[in-house]
Structure formats: C-alpha cells, structure tokens
Amino acid sequence: xxxxxxxxxxxxxxxxxxxxxxxxxxxxxxxxxxxxxxxxxxxxxxxxxxxxxxxxxxxxxxxxxxxxxxxxxxxxxxxxxxxxxxxxxxxxxxxxxxxxxxxxxxxxxxxxxxxxxxxxxxxxxxxxxxxxxxxxxxxxxxxxxxxxxxxxxxxxxxxxxxxxxxxxxxxxxxxxxxxxxxxxxxxxxxxxxxxxxxxxxxxxxxxxxxxxxxxxxxxxxxxxxxxxxxxxxxxxxxxxxxxxxxxxxxxxxxxxxxxxxxxxxxxxxxxxxxxxxxxxxxxxxxxxxxxxxxxxxxxxxxxxxxxxxxxxxxxxxxxxxxxxxxxxxxxxxxxxxxxxxxxxxxxxxxxxxxxxxxxxxxxxxxxxxxxxxxxxxxxxxxxxxxxxxxxxxxxxxxxxxxxxxxxxxxxxxxxxxxxxxxxxxxxxxxxxxxxxxxxxxxxxxxxxxxxxxxxxxxxxxxxxxxxxxxxxxxxxxxxxxxxxxxxxxxxxxxxxxxxxxxxxxxxxxxxxxxxxxxxxxxxxxxxxxxxxxxxxxxxxxxxxxxxxxxxxxxxxxxxxxxxxxxxxxxxxxxxxxxxxxxxxxxxxxxxxxxxxxxxxxxxxxxxxxxxxxxxxxxxxxxxxxxxxxxxxxxxxxxxxxxxxxxxxxxxxxxxxxxxxxxxxxxxxxxxxxxxxxxxxxxxxxxxxxxxxxxxxxxxxxxxxxxxxxxxxxxxxxxxxxxx
Numbered sequence: 001x002x003x004x005x006x007x008x009x010x011x012x013x014x015x016x017x018x019x020x021x022x023x024x025x026x027x028x029x030x031x032x033x034x035x036x037x038x039x040x041x042x043x044x045x046x047x048x049x050x051x052x053x054x055x056x057x058x059x060x061x062x063x064x065x066x067x068x069x070x071x072x073x074x075x076x077x078x079x080x081x082x083x084x085x086x087x088x089x090x091x092x093x094x095x096x097x098x099x100x101x102x103x104x105x106x107x108x109x110x111x112x113x114x115x116x117x118x119x120x121x122x123x124x125x126x127x128x129x130x131x132x133x134x135x136x137x138x139x140x141x142x143x144x145x146x147x148x149x150x151x152x153x154x155x156x157x158x159x160x161x162x163x164x165x166x167x168x169x170x171x172x173x174x175x176x177x178x179x180x181x182x183x184x185x186x187x188x189x190x191x192x193x194x195x196x197x198x199x200x201x202x203x204x205x206x207x208x209x210x211x212x213x214x215x216x217x218x219x220x221x222x223x224x225x226x227x228x229x230x231x232x233x234x235x236x237x238x239x240x241x242x243x244x245x246x247x248x249x250x251x252x253x254x255x256x257x258x259x260x261x262x263x264x265x266x267x268x269x270x271x272x273x274x275x276x277x278x279x280x281x282x283x284x285x286x287x288x289x290x291x292x293x294x295x296x297x298x299x300x301x302x303x304x305x306x307x308x309x310x311x312x313x314x315x316x317x318x319x320x321x322x323x324x325x326x327x328x329x330x331x332x333x334x335x336x337x338x339x340x341x342x343x344x345x346x347x348x349x350x351x352x353x354x355x356x357x358x359x360x361x362x363x364x365x366x367x368x369x370x371x372x373x374x375x376x377x378x379x380x381x382x383x384x385x386x387x388x389x390x391x392x393x394x395x396x397x398x399x400x401x402x403x404x405x406x407x408x409x410x411x412x413x414x415x416x417x418x419x420x421x422x423x424x425x426x427x428x429x430x431x432x433x434x435x436x437x438x439x440x441x442x443x444x445x446x447x448x449x450x451x452x453x454x455x456x457x458x459x460x461x462x463x464x465x466x467x468x469x470x471x472x473x474x475x476x477x478x479x480x481x482x483x484x485x486x487x488x489x490x491x492x493x494x495x496x497x498x499x500x501x502x503x504x505x506x507x508x509x510x511x512x513x514x515x516x517x518x519x520x521x522x523x524x525x526x527x528x529x530x531x532x533x534x535x536x537x538x539x540x541x542x543x544x545x546x547x548x549x550x551x552x553x554x555x556x557x558x559x560x561x562x563x564x565x566x567x568x569x570x571x572x573x574x575x576x577x578x579x580x581x582x583x584x585x586x587x588x589x590x591x592x593x594x595x596x597x598x599x600x601x602x603x604x605x606x607x608x609x610x611x612x613x614x615x616x617x618x619x620x621x622x623x624x625x626x627x628x629x630x631x632x633x634x635x636x637x638x639x640x641x642x643x644x645x646x647x648x649x650x651x652x653x654x655x656x657x658x659x660x661x662x663x664x665x666x667x668x669x670x671x672x673x674x675x676x677x678x679x680x681x682x683x684x685x686x687x688x689x690x691x692x693x694x695x696x697x698x699x700x701x702x703x704x705x706x707x708x709x710x711x712x713x714x715x716x717x718x719x720x721x722x723x
Contacts, residue, residue, distance in 0.1 A: 156231070
C-alpha cells in the first residue's frame with residue numbers, strides 16, 4: 001500500500017510541476033511528459049481504489065491536494081532566480097502553513113485530545129514529515145555556497161553539453177607558467193599542476209588538471225547525484241540556465257547564471273538532507289517510540305551542521321551522513337544477516353572512501369561491528385556472509401574506483417592530484433597546524449566549537465553509560481571516529497573549515513551523536529533537572545543553526561567582507577555568531593554601542609591603527625556600490641536620553657581644513673537626532689553630544705563625503721555626557 005501511495009504522490013507531483021512550468025512559461029515546454037505523469041497517476045488510482053472506498057476517497061483528496069501543492073512548490077522554486085521570483089517567495093509560506101495545519105489537524109482528530117497532538121504528530125505518514133523537512137531548507141532565501149562544491153554544481157551542465165566531466169568550458173585560459181619562471185607559492189586559492197612539457201598550469205584549488213582537462217578536485221559522487229536531480233527536473237520542464245565562463249587569466253566575466261545553478265545545488269542538498277533525516281527517523285523508530293524518534297530527528301535535522309551546512313551546499317559531508325545513517329538503519333534491522341542486506345551493507349561501506357577519504361576510518365569501524373555480529377555463526381555461514389559483503393565492497397571499487405582511474409589516473413581521483421598541486425605550491429603537508437589549538441577550536445571555540453554551536457551533543461555522551469542494548473554497537477565507532485577526526489582536523493592548517501559555519505569538519509559524525517541522544521532523552525522524561533538541561537541545550541542548538549539561515553547577523557559574521565582574520569574571530573566570546581541578532585538590543589540595556597570597521601562589511605584598505613583600534617582608509621572607490629556609505633547601515637535599539645558620540649578618524653596627510661570627509665547620521669524613521677559632518681581638520685574635535693528623544697529602533701549611517709581620503713577606525717555611542 002505504501003508503494004502505491006507514494007507512486008500516486010509522485011505522479012501527481014510530476015503532473016502539477018509540469019503543468020505549472022507549461023503555464024508560467026507560456027507553454028514553451030514539450031507536453032509529452034505531462035501525458036506520461038498522468039498515466040502514472042491513473043495507474044496508481046486503479047491499483048489503489050479497491051482499498052476501501054470511504055478511506056480511499058479521504059486519502060485521495062488529502063494526498064491529491066498536498067501532491068498538487070508540492071508540484072507547484074517545486075516549479076515556483078526554480079522561478080526564484082528569474083523575473084517570477086515573487087511567486088515562490090509568496091507561495092512557500094502558504095505551502096508550509098498548509099502542511100503544518102493539515103498535520104496538526106489530523107494529529108488532533110485522531111484522539112481529539114490536545115495532550116496527544118505531539119504523540120499523534122510523530123505518527124503521521126513519512127510523506128508528511130519528509131515534505132516538512134524538505135520545504136524548510138528550500139524555503140531559506142539565502143544562497144549559501146562554497147568554492148569546494150563548484151565541481152558538484154557544474155558537472156550536470158558539462159554532462160549535458162559535452163557528455164563528459166571536463167569543466168574546461170566553464171574555466172577558460174588558465175595561466176601557463178614556464179618551468180624556468182616557476183617558484184613555489186603557498187597561495188591556497190590558486191595551485192599549480194605540471195604539464196607533460198615541464199611547464200605549469202595554474203588553477204583554483206577546487207580544480208585539477210589532467211591530460212589537458214580541468215576536472216573537479218573533489219569526489220565525483222556529489223556531482224553525479226546533482227546530475228541525476230538536474231536531468232529529473234528537466235523532464236518536468238524546469239529550466240536552469242547554463243552558467244557562463246570564467247576567464248582565469250584575468251578578472252574577466254563572472255558566471256551570469258550563478259543564481260540558477262546555486263538554486264539547483266540547494267534543491268539537491270535539501271533533498272539529500274530530508275532523505276537522510278527520514279532514514280534516521282525510521283532507524284530510531286525500530287528501538288524507540290515514534291515521539292522520541294521524532295524529537296531526536298528534529299534535533300539532528302535543525303540543531304547540528306546537518307542543517308546549516310549539509311542542507312544548503314553539496315559538500316561531501318552530506319553523503320557521509322547518509323552512508324552512516326543507512327548503515328545504522330541496517331544494523332538496527334532484526335534480520336540484518338540476510339544476504340541482500342549484507343550485500344547492501346558492503347556496498348555502503350565501500351562508498352565511504354570514494355566520498356571523503358578520511359571517512360574510511362568510520363567505514364572500517366562499522367565493518368568491525370559487522371564482524372562482531374558474525375562471531376556466533378557457524379564457520380560456513382560466516383564465510384558465506386563475508387564473501388557476500390566482500391562482493392558488495394567490490395561494486396563501488398569497480399564502478400567509482402574505475403571512474404576515478406579513467407578520469408584522474410588514480411583510484412583516489414581528484415584528491416590525489418590536489419595533494420600533488422599543494423605540494424608543488426610549497427605545502428606538501430596541509431596538516432601542519434597547532435594540534436591543541438585545532439582541537440580546542442573544533443570543540444569549544446566561540447566561533448566554531450561543536451559544544452558551543454550544538455551543546456546538545458554533550459548529552460550524547462550519556463549514551464556511553466546507561467547503554468541501551470540495541471545502540472551499544474555505536475559506542476566504539478563514535479568514540480574512535482571522534483578521536484580520529486579530532487586528530488586529523490585538529491592539525492589541519494585551516495581547522496575551522498574555510499568559509500563555513502560552525503564545526504563543518506565534524507559534520508560527518510552528527511548521526512552517531514544523534515542516535516546516542518536516546519538514553520539522555522528517555523531519562524529526561526522522568527528527571528526534571530535533566531529535562532531542563534535537555535530543553536535548554538536543544539533551544540541553543542536549534543537557534544545556533546537555524547538563525548544562520550534565516551537571520552542576516554550570524555551569517556554575515558563570517559563573510560569574506562569581514563576584515564578580522566578568522567583565527568582571531570574564532571576566539572572572541574563577545575561575538576559568538578548566533579548571538580549577533582541580539583546585538584542590536586544591547587545598547588538598550590547597556591547604553592553603549594561600539595562600531596569597528598574590522599567587524600563590519602566594508603571595502604576599505606588596512607591603514608594601521610588609531611589608538612588600539614584597527615583603521616582603514618576609505619576613498620571614493622571604497623564606498624558601498626550605489627551609495628556614499630562607508631559601512632552598511634547599523635540598526636540598534638536605544639533608550640531616550642543624552643548621548644556622546646566619539647569618532648576615531650584622521651586624514652592621510654594635511655588637506656584643506658574645510659574639505660568634508662565624513663558624515664555621521666543618527667536617525668529614527670524621518671527624525672534626525674545627529675547629522676555631523678567632519679572636515680579634514682579632525683584634530684580639533686572628535687566628540688559630539690546629541691539627544692535621542694524617543695526610545696526605539698535607531699539607525700547609524702557613516703557616509704563618505706568629498707574626494708579626500710579618510711582613515712576611519714569606528715565610533716562609540718555612549719549614554720551620558722562626553723568626558
């Protein structure tokens with residue numbers, strides 16, 4: 001029945017998606033697939049209609065409505081980068097509200113007791129939960145991506161255009177450096193590859209060169225998965241513009257279709273995110289109640305990097321998470337020692353290496369769990385199962401290994417050539433960082449620490465003690481994998497994971513920690529103190545990761561426009577990223593606001609210091625495009641009263657004292673409380689007093705005036721008179 005139910009859902013989704021694309025795009029798409037999907041829907045109908053007429057009619061209506069809305073949701077999603085962007089922006093709220101309302105309505109009417117809503121909600125069909133899990137990350141307006149995933153983003157278009165994995169059509173004219181002119185350089189953004197002639201070709205680190213082709217440096221599986229999603233979407237009429245080229249020899253043209261293929265990446269990532277979460281839910285349901293399983297699934301989905309990283313970008317972490325969850329699902333099955341499941345387990349374990357080489361440690365530990373399960377079997381049966389699992393391991397070795405060898409000349413694929421490129425650039429070993437700094441940063445740093453961003457993980461370690469018999473097999477893999485990852489990435493020269501959010505390098509391990517939350521959660525039902533701690537840690541964890549997606553402040557804290565080095569940002573407790581949305585309210589309580597350019601998005605050039613503050617030089621080219629603003633406007637909440645503004649600035653050299661260089665504006669809506677223009681003669685006065693007549697939201701603007709360069713190190717606003 002479930003298969004029929006899902007077939008009907010898929011058929012209606014395809015129909016409504018295809019028709020929506022036809023209508024919005026003016027019937028410019030072929031209609032053949034509409035007929036095909038209609039056929040799926042009608043076939044499913046006739047198979048299903050004899051399952052009780054009354055129940056069938058109810059299911060058909062509810063399923064039909066949700067299916068149609070889902071199809072429209074998918075279509076509108078891909079209109080977002082186009083002139084039809086408002087369609088999705090308006091429809092997504094309606095769609096999510098319909099899903100939630102229908103879920104709560106059904107949950108209440110099952111027993112008509114408010115106290116049972118939560119329990120009944122957890123027992124809803126997997127389809128409803130899957131759609132909710134899928135719609136939340138896809139509804140995020142922000143487009144967050146990484147250079148690491150460029151291969152995964154572009155492979156679908158390369159396959160469509162040329163039928164190969166060569167990305168040379170997107171990155172043209174890579175610089176050629178003659179062997180006589182070559183000198184190692186530890187620049188991590190551009191690395192070299194040596195040509196057969198002895199000369200060198202220079203390219204971004206996420207690409208590698210082999211036999212005249214530019215290929216992705218990272219594993220191919222994310223790109224192949226993205227290709228499957230891409231071509232499936234094309235069948236229902238979704239149009240995604242092929243990206244333009246980037247000239248590597250110059251600043252050249254940017255990819256004009258960048259939003260389109262990042263929308264595709266986020267769609268694919270969100271789909272994998274939802275599939276993994278649902279599979280985890282099904283796995284935990286084998287050993288716990290539906291309510292407990294749902295709680296753990298939601299914490300895993302929205303309280304870890306599974307949401308803030310995996311759901312938005314096609315890094316390799318998402319696939320490792322999926323493989324771990326799939327392995328756990330099989331281990332929790334009652335009949336895991338059947339040949340079919342053993343073969344599948346072997347295939348899963350064999351894929352780890354081809355997704356992310358360090359994860360082979362995880363695969364090996366899970367393999368030991370499998371061997372332990374065989375210890376009591378007769379020798380003959382044990383040998384048969386070992387041979388079957390070996391056959392499963394052999395399948396990815398032959399397919400993915402051969403694919404790597406054919407395209408990269410090595411079974412490791414792009415990773416092998418990337419390591420050679422880093423060695424040529426003067427970095428033969430990237431694991432050269434301070435080990436203890438890296439381990440501390442991964443676990444407890446305010447900028448990236450696992451226990452700071454997901455404190456709920458701390459309670460997972462309770463799973464090591466009141467061990468449930470069914471999850472005891474996870475203790476050794478979790479403990480040893482965690483120690484191995486800390487050892488490897490603690491020594492990485494960028495242990496924070498580059499331009500990412502929270503503890504990206506430990507994302508692979510989140511499924512282990514999620515399942516090991518089970519003892520803490522079940523104990524918390526009866527222990528008030530533990531329940532309080534569990535709820536508190538859950539709120540912090542979920543806020544830390546969801547605020548990064550739905551609020552500007554946490555995400556901007558880590559953007560490239562910030563001028564403070566990441567290593568320094570990582571250890572600033574006063575600027576934990578997910579506390580940034582509350583920063584606007586601090587002045588209301590403290591009566592003080594300190595604005596430093598080093599913490600704000602700006603385009604100035606570093607220019608020493610003023611006092612103990614880092615200063616930047618601003619000229620006409622340094623202002624934010626389309627305005628006179630030196631910094632983006634800063635909004636904060638102030639109480640009414642008398643204030644002192646202290647500005648830290650100077651000019652580069654003596655100028656006409658009457659030249660205007662800066663303007664400080666402090667306003668509430670159309671009310672101006674301070675409009676102070678600073679001239680070149682900044683030595684006379686840098687403190688100004690003003691009054692705020694009404695408590696509330698206040699905007700601070702810093703504007704560049706005239707052509708005279710100015711060196712600016714920020715300003716402070718303090719309640720009271722200037723000293």
